[in-house]
Amino acid sequence: MQLFVFVCAAAMILVGAIGVIVRSHPVHAALSLILTLFGVAVLFVAQDAHFLAAVQVVVYAGAIVVLFLFVIMLLGVDKAEALRIDPVKVQRPLAVIVGLGLFGLVAAAIVRSRDSLVVRGRGIDIASGEAGHDSNIRQLANDLFSNHVFAFEVTSVLLVIAVVGTVLLARRPRSGSASDTSAGGK
Amino acid sequence: MHLAIASPTTTWYLVLASLLFAIGAVGVLVRRNPLVMFMCIELMLNAVNLTFVALARKLGDIGGQTTVFFVMVVAAAEVVVGLGIIVSILRRRPSATADDIAELKG
Numbered sequence A: 001m002q003l004f005v006f007v008c009a010a011a012m013i014l015v016g017a018i019g020v021i022v023r024s025h026p027v028h029a030a031l032s033l034i035l036t037l038f039g040v041a042v043l044f045v046a047q048d049a050h051f052l053a054a055v056q057v058v059v060y061a062g063a064i065v066v067l068f069l070f071v072i073m074l075l076g077v078d079k080a081e082a083l084r085i086d087p088v089k090v091q092r093p094l095a096v097i098v099g100l101g102l103f104g105l106v107a108a109a110i111v112r113s114r115d116s117l118v119v120r121g122r123g124i125d126i127a128s129g130e131a132g133h134d135s136n137i138r139q140l141a142n143d144l145f146s147n148h149v150f151a152f153e154v155t156s157v158l159l160v161i162a163v164v165g166t167v168l169l170a171r172r173p174r175s176g177s178a179s180d181t182s183a184g185g186k
Numbered sequence B: 001m002h003l004a005i006a007s008p009t010t011t012w013y014l015v016l017a018s019l020l021f022a023i024g025a026v027g028v029l030v031r032r033n034p035l036v037m038f039m040c041i042e043l044m045l046n047a048v049n050l051t052f053v054a055l056a057r058k059l060g061d062i063g064g065q066t067t068v069f070f071v072m073v074v075a076a077a078e079v080v081v082g083l084g085i086i087v088s089i090l091r092r093r094p095s096a097t098a099d100d101i102a103e104l105k106g
Helices: A002-022 A026-046 A050-075 A091-112 A135-146 A149-170 A175-185 B002-006 B010-030 B034-059 B063-092
Strands: none
Touching: A002 A026, A002 B010, A002 B034, A026 A050, A026 B010, A026 B034, A050 A135, A050 B034, A050 B063, A091 B010, A135 A149, A135 B063, A149 B063, B010 B034, B034 B063
């Protein structure tokens, strides 16, 4: 059963990921990205990270991909990219070789070091649900609000800065400062 | 041996994550639409998240999942800022590719 879930989720992830990089239409790429993110969420559940799976679906597949689709449709760039022509001659074969080399190196390192994966943590067994069905979220909250509470608070500053910066970046220039847009048009 | 096949080990998850990371890296190198390049960066971030969760399970340490939580928050902020930059560039020049915006001058 676990194997079946893993194989299905892995197929979803890989099909979606390849769809993102080979689909010429940006909207199709965004929808393929949703497939990949759902597959990752399924694997999170299979690894007993239930809270993160929920956050993955809500934040990634919900908010972030919808943001992508908004930008695609807002800007009207939803026309297919001409993927047939290769602007730089050997870029694609070279990129595939680099990708295969990256995967080969990392996979070789993983396979070689798989025997050195020994439990060094405090022995928190995420799998055992002795504290009830909400043990995962309870452990996560305990760790987050005890060991990482400063980082958690700093995160709020990061989000405020991101929101303010984005409003500043994406704001249309006021009609008073029209010289800015005319300079860009030239 | 039969038992090992019956349940996927951590190594399988890590190899899958490295494959996902490599696909994302190839996408960033190959595609020219800045939006699609951004999506490929999301693919790579998800590969790393998968690695963290798999190792948190294997090592019995909840800290991996906490790290994934922070990665998600930072990724959301990064997407918002990046899309803001892309919007402001593409509004000036529709259908700009990554080659056209090699320099940041408006």
